[in-house]
Structure formats: structure tokens, C-alpha cells
Amino acid sequence: MSRIGKAPISLPKGVEISISDKNLVTVKGPKGTLEQPVDPAISVKLDGGTLTVERPSDAKPHRAKHGLYRALIANMVKGVSEGFVIEQELVGVGYRATTKGQQLQLALGFSHAITLELPPQIKVSAAQEKGKNPIIRLESADKQLIGQVAAKLRSLRKPEPYKGKGVRFVGEVVRRKAGKAAGK
Numbered sequence: 001m002s003r004i005g006k007a008p009i010s011l012p013k014g015v016e017i018s019i020s021d022k023n024l025v026t027v028k029g030p031k032g033t034l035e036q037p038v039d040p041a042i043s044v045k046l047d048g049g050t051l052t053v054e055r056p057s058d059a060k061p062h063r064a065k066h067g068l069y070r071a072l073i074a075n076m077v078k079g080v081s082e083g084f085v086i087e088q089e090l091v092g093v094g095y096r097a098t099t100k101g102q103q104l105q106l107a108l109g110f111s112h113a114i115t116l117e118l119p120p121q122i123k124v125s126a127a128q129e130k131g132k133n134p135i136i137r138l139e140s141a142d143k144q145l146i147g148q149v150a151a152k153l154r155s156l157r158k159p160e161p162y163k164g165k166g167v168r169f170v171g172e173v174v175r176r177k178a179g180k181a182a183g184k
Contacts, residue, residue, distance in 0.1 A: 005066035009051040017051060019044050019106025025045055032121070032141040036072050038127050039065050044073070049129075054063045068144075079141035089133040092165035097126040097134045104136070108157040108167070117134045122149055135170065 011017065015029040023038040038044055042065050043054045053070040055062040069130040078084075090097060096107040104124055106114045120126055123139040136153065140146040150169070159166035168174060 003067075005053055005055065005063075005070045007070065009053075009070070009077055011049050011051065011077060015044055015081050017077075018041050024118070025076070027073070027076040027080050029077075029141075031080045031083045034076040034080060034142060036069075036076060038073075042066060042069050043092060044069070072087055075143045079143055083139055084143050084146050086138045086146055087170040088138075088150060088153055088167055089170050090136070090137045090150050090167055091133050091159065092163075095134060095157075096128065097136050097167075099124050099126045104153075106153075106156065109165070114156060118149060119145060120143055 012029075015027065016024045018028075020026070023040055023042075023044070025036045025038055025044055027034050027036075041056055043056075045052050045054065047125055051067060051073065051138050053073065055066040090106070090108070091111055094107060094109060098105045102118045102120060102122075102124070102180060104116045104118055104126070106116070108114060121140050121142055122145065125137045126134060127137065128134045138150060154167045154169070157166045159168045159172075159174040161175060164174050164176060166174075
């Protein structure tokens with residue numbers, strides 16, 4: 001039995017779950033509403049304040065999907081109750097970030113500014129303190145979506161190993177390399 005799959009999901013206060021006959025799980029909470037289609041072979045049962053995910057057999061595809069759907073539903077429950085936050089910092093001279101509604105404008109050392117239109121499910125804010133690196137803060141109820149947007153931001157200018165310049169997650173450690181060896 002999958003250790004992740006057999007763990008029950010407890011529902012916090014204010015979170016409602018509905019399971020349609022077509023195996024569509026809908027989770028509603030204070031931070032929003034999320035939906036996830038579930039494979040017909042996997043059964044999702046709601047008993048009072050706990051949700052359990054069960055599989056019909058020990059076949060390899062069933063074992064794989066058992067833990068997957070349990071983790072996806074648990075992330076949805078956490079997202080609509082608490083939400084997810086990702087913070088990224090811009091390391092480099094002249095690197096800046098500004099927000100205007102759902103648009104994020106970045107100056108990352110290129111000859112032009114980069115403007116990204118973010119999905120409406122994500123709240124974005126940019127903070128710039130004197131003497132510190134600019135910080136971009138992303139908030140959302142959807143863990144997959146916020147992770148995808150954060151990865152897209154990081155891919156615009158990955159941290160390089162010599163000076164450490166680029167877009168990195170707050171607290172991320174970038175392995176540094178020594179530069180050229182000194183001459184004779």
C-alpha cells in the first residue's frame with residue numbers, strides 16, 4: 001500500500017469538497033476554488049471531515065496513480081485554505097522589478113525590459129529596499145500554477161556560478177566557481 005496514498009486528508013474549517021459522478025473533485029475554500037479530474041479507476045470517498053483515496057488493485061498503474069491523486073487533492077485543500085507563497089530575488093546591478101495589475105515588468109540586464117502577463121489566479125507584488133535585492137512575491141491557491149510561473153521567471157535569467165547574478169528563490173544557495181587562475 002502506498003504510504004502517501006493511504007494517508008487520509010483532513011479538511012480544515014471553511015473548506016468544502018464535492019465529488020461529481022464523473023470523478024471530478026472540486027475544492028472550495030476562503031482562498032478560491034480548484035478542480036481536479038481523477039482517473040475512473042481511483043475512488044475518492046468523503047467521510048465527515050476526512051477524505052480517503054483508494055485503489056482497486058495492486059497493479060502498477062493503480063499504485064502509481066494512488067499516491068499521485070492523494071497528493072494533488074491534499075495540495076488543493078492546503079491551497080484553498082492557506083495558499084502558497086513563492087519569493088524570488090533579483091541578484092545583479094540594475095536588476096529591477098515593478099508590477100502594474102497583473103503585469104510584471106523586469107529589468108534583467110538585457111537591452112530591453114521584459115513584460116510578463118500573469119494569470120489572474122496569481123497575486124504578484126514587487127518590493128525594493130535600499131541596499132537589498134529586489135524581491136518578487138507570488139501568491140496563489142494553485143500549487144502547480146505558481147510553481148510553473150516561478151520557474152518561468154527563473155528561466156529568464158538563471159543564476160550564473162561566477163558572480164551569482166540572476167533570478168533565484170529566496171534562500172536558494174548557488175554553488176560558486178572560482179574565476180580564471182592568476183597569471184604566472
